[in-house]
């Protein structure tokens with residue numbers, strides 16, 4: 001967090017809401033984007049990612065709240081007055097213009113001199129590896145090439161912020177991987193802030209400096225990929241990113257930072273601050289951190305039956321069924337196989353369990369339900 | 374206006390015959406033969422009692438250069454030109470509005486343009502005559518409001534003919550324009566704005582070029598009938614703004630000179646073909662003409 005504080009803020013979204021009729025699409029969004037970073041908005045379909053991006057671009061107006069770019073409120077600025085550019089998912093290349101004219105469009109609007117435009121366009125096309133394509137029309141390009149033109153066209157104005165709405169969504173997997181690397185390379189090279197929308201978590205984890213996870217219009221967590229994966233702050237984040245095992249229960253005993261937590265199928269001891277006796281808690285343990293033993297383990301009262309074991313590549317995946325029917329996923333590098341139907345005791349190392357407050361979420365939900373009704 | 378892919382029936386000609394056959398027959402009897410008839414007729418001559426005789430002559434074509442006729446061609450082209458321009462000027466914003474309104478009943482707006490044109494156009498043109506005539510509604514109103522002291526003659530000039538033509542042919546402009554504007558991808562407009570273009574620039578650089586095909590087909594569909602809609606200039610123009618159609622009609626009716634009428638018709642057909650050729654050369658799409 002300290003590192004971020006010395007960085008310059010470039011986009012600031014404060015208390016932004018977007019309501020379409022009775023559909024509350026973006027709820028009280030607060031988000032700060034720093035100069036030169038690659039920030040990804042990640043969330044399932046319909047959670048409001050595109051809407052957020054469109055509000056920054058100026059195609060939609062927030063129902064309430066403020067958006068600032070470099071400290072300046074942009075509410076009254078038309079899209080053409082904003083120093084941000086967009087790469088559209090559908091490319092949105094102008095079909096009646098050549099690649100050259102498409103890329104030159106932004107510069108022509110700025111009334112840049114012809115010779116200068118030519119130089120810049122050629123450089124930009126070179127940069128996106130499309131040298132020699134300038135006389136072609138969009139219909140004569142492949143999907144990946146169109147995507148590059150769209151990126152070149154948006155980058156040529158050297159915007160302060162580049163907004164990308166699932167720019168690779170229409171590409172096949174291989175091309176997508178390749179374009180991910182290229183985009184990242186471009187972003188580093190040009191040092192332009194990217195706000196990138198995707199619903200592909202792998203894409204988000206590999207490309208982003210920070211990820212902002214949204215669910216149903218509510219920002220869940222913002223952090224580095226490692227942060228998000230290792231310390232999810234909401235149940236949604238824990239289950240949305242990667243696989244996890246979630247135990248929901250409450251704090252039964254507390255001594256210093258040691259707590260005993262009861263869950264439906266048993267109980268266990270964990271370390272963790274910030275909880276009080278009786279608090280509702282969700283405990284997330286990633287499959288690769290989950291351990292099992294054939295004899296009871298001190299501090300853990302979780303017992304289950306081995307349901308299934310399969311090798312997936314070099315990884316042995318085990319599914320253990322708890323007494324309440326919940327299935328626990330365990331992954332470990334190849335080791336001794338357990339007999340199916342055998343009894344095992346689950347445990348994990350200190351620090352591998354992530355504690356998440358759930359009371360607040362339930363409470364907030366309840367309040368919202370009441371207010372909405 | 375879907376494009377029908379051009380199939381080639383190489384292996385199986387029988388099914389091809391059954392599908393293409395009736396259409397070919399239809400075309401043969403209702404297009405090719407009548408056309409041939411008109412063509413032959415245009416080279417025939419008249420005897421003393423104005424009967425058509427099959428005696429070859431090119432005189433009908435020579436008479437087409439008559440200065441009086443050239444005057445009518447000029448008027449005709451002027452009327453068609455102004456009608457087309459007016460249809461574009463009114464039709465474009467109009468089509469734009471109904472094609473891009475966010476209102477969910479936009480089909481209704483569209484129908485409101487089309488439905489009146491299901492009634493006979495002759496009747497509607499007469500409607501204009503009663504409305505604009507010296508004893509008509511408009512003059513009644515003007516007199517009642519003391520704007521004028523005597524009835525004004527609105528009718529019987531080129532202006533009223535153009536008005537009638539615009540009124541009759543307007544939907545033919547709106548149809549292709551609406552289609553072209555409707556299918557314009559709105560993200561292109563957003564992209565243009567995003568790249569720094571003001572609304573007027575986006576209109577000039579993106580919207581207009583991408584809907585030009587609609588303007589072209591609309592123009593063709595208005596200009597060509599305009600040359601032939603004789604009843605409009607008859608009723609509203611009162612002989613002061615005859616179009617080629619009037620000339621042709623007169624040869625077949627009062628003039629009783631069918632060969633000359635046929636020659637004029639052939640010329641009109643040639644003009645039409647020429648315009649369509651130009652349209653194609655400009656990159657026009659034949660499908661959007663509905664042919």
Ligand SMILES: Nc1ncnc2c1ncn2[C@@H]1O[C@H](COP(=O)(O)OP(=O)(O)OP(=O)(O)O)[C@@H](O)[C@H]1O
Nearest residue numbers: 020023025043044045046047048049050051052199
């Ligand atoms: N113009 C609009 N009018 C009404 N509702 C809208 C409009 N645009 C978006 N919505 C609604 O807002 C919600 C969020 O839409 P948005 O496009 O932001 O989702 P998203 O997160 O980008 O999803 P996806 O991953 O599928 O693209 C959806 O429920 C959508 O139906």
Ligand SMILES: [Mg+2]
Nearest residue numbers: 049050051165
């Ligand atoms: Mg979206």
